Amino acid sequence: MSEQVLGYLKENREQLLTKLNDFLAIPSVSTDSVHKNDVKEAASFLEKYINDIGFDHVEQQDTGGHPVVYAEYNQAGPDAPTVLFYGHYDVQPVDPLDLWESDPFQPEVRDGRLYARGSSDDKGQVFMHLAVFEAYMQTEGKLPLNVKVCIEGEEEIGSENLYKVLQEKQDQFQADFAVISDSGMIAQNQPTILYGLKGFTGIEINVTGPDHDLHSGMYGGAIRNPLMALSHIIVSMKNEDEVITVDGFYDGVEPLTEEERKLIADVEGEDYKASAGVKETASEKGYTAKEHTMARPTFEVNGMYGGYQGEGTKTIIPSTATAKITCRLVPGQDPERIQERLEEHVHKVAPAGVTVDVKKEKLSAKAYKVEPNHPLIKSAAKSYTKAFGKETVYVRMGGSIPVVEWIEAIYNMPIVLLGFGTPDDRLHSPNESFPLDSFDKGMETLVYYWKEVTQS
């Protein structure tokens, strides 16, 4: 019954890839105002394509920033479920350009991979969905379910405007469930259900000592050094066992069940040592590296600075010191509560002689977790396995996708993460690519999935 649809994709593979290349050739770098018109062009490309496919309605929504491409297909009728499909058409900058082996905006196939900025994150994956919709329309004359499309142009710069849109247009975006393809599989050809993502929050600590940099000969021994004070604060927050020592930080954290530990142990995880280039991993006492990254909260100093950074020596006591800290959270942790705990801790341990200010990161998100047994998830696993010919594995990941938490919080609907990227895609780096094999099997998965969810 899906044969016709799959046949269409096979017969039209060349044309579809050419069309994808046209899409990838548009340098829709959202962070760079030089590319403002390119971002707009990518939105218009999508608007035209979705219109050509035969959706009932398609529009570019003004957000104050780059537009959201919104579309509706209602012809499956009131009894069919409605899915909200989310993706993004903006891409990361390409610097450093000289590390690219081919032009990031002139897609090129090498060794079975399509090299271009956005090929995996996320234009390639967005295009796969649209191609599958096209195939359904061209063969069966309709889609198996009603569809709402939301493709934004600001994911790589924080999605702040999308957050407003999602809050303001609740009637428009409401659906029975949501599907997002902006993630990956744990290995190429290893179907992967991502059933948990971490939440996210952060603070910036600013320590101020003297009101200007001081000569260390004139003042050394009389004045508290802000870098030293900041180091004391930082060290008091996580110990050498990688246990976070901030009072209340672990409150409410769901304990890891034996079942989940087994699920994690069974996953063929990243070879952390090889890919990070370190001799030893370092994880929370009592947990493996995989358990910690996938399912335990983390605390990282992302940046720290103060004083002299040039060549040689400058004998000063610096006036200020700064640390940027983010935490990845698990279910049971509330980002705002965590920020408060961190702030309280910092003020409690700050040594005398300096003043300390804590800035709270505005864009926080709770963790996301869906029941691995949910029917929508089971259908996804079944479709993956059918397309890739391999058992699907279930993983939680250490990363955060804020839009996932927003959709869950605002719309209270289940979210299915259907990712087709691979660990070698080099997202955000030079030489981003996507395997053509994942392109084919990913589309096949989607063809099965839309049938599965409408039949179950």
Place this chain on the structure above:
Amino acid sequence: MSEQVLGYLKENREQLLTKLNDFLAIPSVSTDSVHKNDVKEAASFLEKYINDIGFDHVEQQDTGGHPVVYAEYNQAGPDAPTVLFYGHYDVQPVDPLDLWESDPFQPEVRDGRLYARGSSDDKGQVFMHLAVFEAYMQTEGKLPLNVKVCIEGEEEIGSENLYKVLQEKQDQFQADFAVISDSGMIAQNQPTILYGLKGFTGIEINVTGPDHDLHSGMYGGAIRNPLMALSHIIVSMKNEDEVITVDGFYDGVEPLTEEERKLIADVEGEDYKASAGVKETASEKGYTAKEHTMARPTFEVNGMYGGYQGEGTKTIIPSTATAKITCRLVPGQDPERIQERLEEHVHKVAPAGVTVDVKKEKLSAKAYKVEPNHPLIKSAAKSYTKAFGKETVYVRMGGSIPVVEWIEAIYNMPIVLLGFGTPDDRLHSPNESFPLDSFDKGMETLVYYWKEVTQS
């Protein structure tokens, strides 16, 4: 007997100040190659002036960098002592220029102070010596003692070439004692004998974790964070009581005697809180802030950095982290030994999962201390008091003047630091200035001093 000399200085004050202004107007910024010819011009100014005064010999010595102005006056005869006078004619850069109230190279008098880059450090003080020599020659027809002059052009960039010259030309520079006027008094009009300076050494700690910045969602919980590791190392080196906890750091440190503590307590010290803009001072447990800055070794983190420093948030585990550390040393401490102790300590406490590299600062110096009862020092105190009309105080200072240690180490001769600067001179900062009152009284002090040392 000194009346004639003092009279000459008084009568010719206008001409001397005009000449000083010509000297200050030359932008002899040694660190900036744009000013290479200006630095040379300042050397030539000195060469001509010293020649005009009537020295036997004057030359510009090639150092590979900016020249050393070397001169000899031998007419006092074989029975008179010989002094080596050291100073420098190069100045600090003037940035930020817009904070200057008048052009740094167009000297201007406001409220009894001469504003110009180098007015205090050290062109003004060098000029005072030459003016006094001129006054002696013009009135008495000779100087009271034999003089060797060494005025370098690279003090503000580390004096590396001077160090070579001092080592290579030992016969030339040898004298009975040395006089340096490149320091200050603890308050304007408060005659001050600086009888101790700290030594100096440093290390740079480089911590490397992963071989590239990592995504904190993918790797957080598996990889040791280099900034965290560096903070642990730093905190292990000095505790919150400001006690340095590096094994062997205090070995050999001369204990502070009750007599010295009294000497320090009697000194009207810097108001650290007011001038640094802090609410509380922080000093080594068991010592006052004055005792710690003046006479106890110190350990300061001068700079520290790693990871993201931009606006907002970047969720990475940084690849590297760096700390720049310098220590001020007291008599009994050997800089190289201290560097070894610091290095051993860093390697001992470095946590697993990172590699640590320690770079040792090349230009170190031992501390300097002279007996407050030395006849050359007593003569200085007497001359100061006579000129300023106030008892001379004896202080040790937290700063280091490497050339002092070199002259002591290479030539084994006593060194007298005759400083005339004041705490408000703003050395190395915008609006550097020097009180005209110190100019007059300082020259008066020198007139007395040369007589004193030849009579005692």
